[in-house]
């Protein structure tokens with residue numbers, strides 16, 4: 282984790298040096314005009330530059346999501362060093378999930394077995410390095426402690442869990458329940474189990490059933506949606522699509538994630554409610570890079586504001602940006618394989634570099650299952666977003682099936698099932714390359730793209746470093 286920002290520093294320094302013919306290159310936000318570099322130099326700077334911005338862009342969510350690792354947390358709260366967990370009873374959480382039908386319903390059991398250690402409030406306050414906790418009011422302090430308490434869940438490796446299933450308030454499983462597969466080294470489990478007794482698939486709308494884990498403290502309860510074989514599935518990213526996170530401004534991203542109440546992106550609750558009502562057999566699947574330990578925090582927020590759906594959370598053992606991409610690709614693949622007859626609406630935003638690559642990829646793999654891909658352009662609507670994004674993967678996606686939007690309103694009147702994904706009143710600026718953020722700014726044009734970029738990349742790296 283620590284190695285990443287250093288790589289970025291090295292890259293951005295290379296850019297600064299290369300881009301600044303002036304002998305005394307200060308990384309000021311408004312560089313003075315300088316002689317343009319020779320064309321050949323410019324193109325090589327350009328390539329260093331684009332990999333540097335790419336690195337910054339792809340590192341940002343990781344820096345955010347690279348919230349303390351499990352071993353950081355264990356160290357901080359003294360597990361293996363006085364804070365003995367052996368007398369703490371086991372907890373488990375079930376992440377809301379989905380089921381498909383093949384004669385019986387196949388339920389996905391997906392979640393975490395963990396222990397919640399007894400942590401002092403001062404340790405809860407200081408769990409997130411780089412988050413300033415000096416001037417919090419009591420509401421903010423409570424939110425912080427509530428969320429860091431969840432984050433401090435210590436996984437139980439190789440746990441043996443027994444699940445129960447309830448429909449309409451009665452138990453479907455017998456008293457010995459369903460023995461799940463032993464959890465992995467990080468307390469996680471993810472498997473399908475065929476459960477008889479849940480009726481047939483004649484319903485044209487999703488049905489919700491309850492699940493639970495036996496003999497654990499803590500909530501242990503979950504929901505599974507029984508999804509009809511055909512219909513429309515909406516897959517949506519959460520951060521900066523449904524809730525305002527501003528992951529592209531590192532200090533605000535952390536602040537919005539840990540000390541502020543979650544705030545909806547305007548219009549999205551209404552848009553999703555309209556889709557839930559109007560699209561055939563609509564089902565919702567929310568995909569996030571927020572770690573699995575924060576599931577309950579997210580569930581409470583999401584289901585009070587958006588249609589009930591399944592969640593994909595970020596696995597615990599992720600350290601590299603490439604693993605974040607793998608996790609997204611795997612969860613998409615699992616959905617498409619589980620519902621081969623459904624059509625998917627994929628919703629993301631330009632600040633999520635992993636989705637800008639994962640959505641076009643799954644669209645190429647399953648072209649007949651794509652209804653529409655909607656990407657919110659966060660840099661068009663928020664001048665704080667200076668991070669460029671890369672639209673080149675969309676070169677391989679059928680024109681007319683993807684659309685870059687600015688507000689939920691832009692999507693409100695589209696006839697998705699009639700094949701309409703594009704609102705022609707919204708200008709599209711897809712270059713199939715790196716674009717947006719500071720690349721589009723007047724200053725970048727006036728002062729020279731590369732030099733301006735160098736200053737901004739330097740600033741982004743400084744911010745990233747300040748998180749450690």
Ligand SMILES: *[C@@H]1O[C@H](CO)[C@@H](O)[C@H](O)[C@H]1NC(C)=O
Nearest residue numbers: 363364365366367368369370
């Ligand atoms: C754990 O519980 C046992 C039995 O109740 C007790 O003897 C032991 O001291 C406890 N250990 C700790 C660390 O509290």
Ligand SMILES: *[C@@H]1O[C@H](CO)[C@@H](O)[C@H](O)[C@H]1NC(C)=O
Nearest residue numbers: 368369397398399400401402
């Ligand atoms: C947690 O620890 C505090 C102080 O170390 C102690 O006073 C409290 O009783 C503990 N709570 C539980 C539930 O063990």
Ligand SMILES: *[C@@H]1O[C@H](CO)[C@@H](O)[C@H](O)[C@H]1NC(C)=O
Nearest residue numbers: 417418419420421540541542
């Ligand atoms: C405390 O912070 C919350 C969240 O930022 C804010 O909504 C609230 O108004 C603040 N309360 C006071 C008394 O300042």
Ligand SMILES: *[C@@H]1O[C@H](CO)[C@@H](O)[C@H](O)[C@H]1NC(C)=O
Nearest residue numbers: 397426427428429430431581
């Ligand atoms: C966090 O808050 C929720 C709801 O406000 C509550 O149910 C939960 O017990 C709290 N968790 C902790 C660890 O304080």
Ligand SMILES: *[C@@H]1O[C@H](CO)[C@@H](O)[C@H](O)[C@H]1NC(C)=O
Nearest residue numbers: 437438439440441442463464
């Ligand atoms: C789960 O069961 C297996 C086999 O009975 C046992 O070896 C293992 O220790 C159990 N796991 C835990 C965490 O108790």
Ligand SMILES: *[C@@H]1O[C@H](CO)[C@@H](O)[C@H](O)[C@H]1NC(C)=O
Nearest residue numbers: 448449478479480488489490
């Ligand atoms: C729950 O009850 C409703 C209405 O009585 C029924 O249509 C549905 O099939 C039941 N669901 C299950 C899973 O048994």
Ligand SMILES: *[C@@H]1O[C@H](CO)[C@@H](O)[C@H](O)[C@H]1NC(C)=O
Nearest residue numbers: 442443444457458495496497
């Ligand atoms: C759960 O606890 C009950 C009562 O303590 C016990 O009889 C039962 O065997 C336990 N079940 C499992 C699956 O551990």
Ligand SMILES: *[C@@H]1O[C@H](CO)[C@@H](O)[C@H](O)[C@H]1NC(C)=O
Nearest residue numbers: 375376377500502503504580
């Ligand atoms: C667990 O139950 C609580 C209380 O009924 C509910 O608020 C929460 O949404 C449930 N969790 C899941 C994952 O269904």
Ligand SMILES: *[C@@H]1O[C@H](CO)[C@@H](O)[C@H](O)[C@H]1NC(C)=O
Nearest residue numbers: 465466467598599600601604
């Ligand atoms: C966790 O991730 C690290 C880094 O990718 C890897 O070396 C390790 O083997 C992983 N551990 C497990 C149990 O998968």
Ligand SMILES: *[C@@H]1O[C@H](CO)[C@@H](O)[C@H](O)[C@H]1NC(C)=O
Nearest residue numbers: 381382383473618619620621
């Ligand atoms: C149900 O989902 C499982 C797991 O993804 C998949 O293997 C199976 O083919 C699906 N069944 C149907 C009928 O689509």
Ligand SMILES: *[C@@H]1O[C@H](CO)[C@@H](O)[C@H](O)[C@H]1NC(C)=O
Nearest residue numbers: 676679680681703705711713
């Ligand atoms: C996609 O279609 C639109 C409208 O038909 C057209 O304006 C645009 O140039 C096309 N884009 C590409 C890349 O073909």
Ligand SMILES: *[C@@H]1O[C@H](CO)[C@@H](O)[C@H](O)[C@H]1NC(C)=O
Nearest residue numbers: 658661685686687708709710
């Ligand atoms: C495309 O660029 C124009 C001009 O910069 C801007 O007004 C518009 O919001 C952009 N469209 C999108 C979807 O970002």
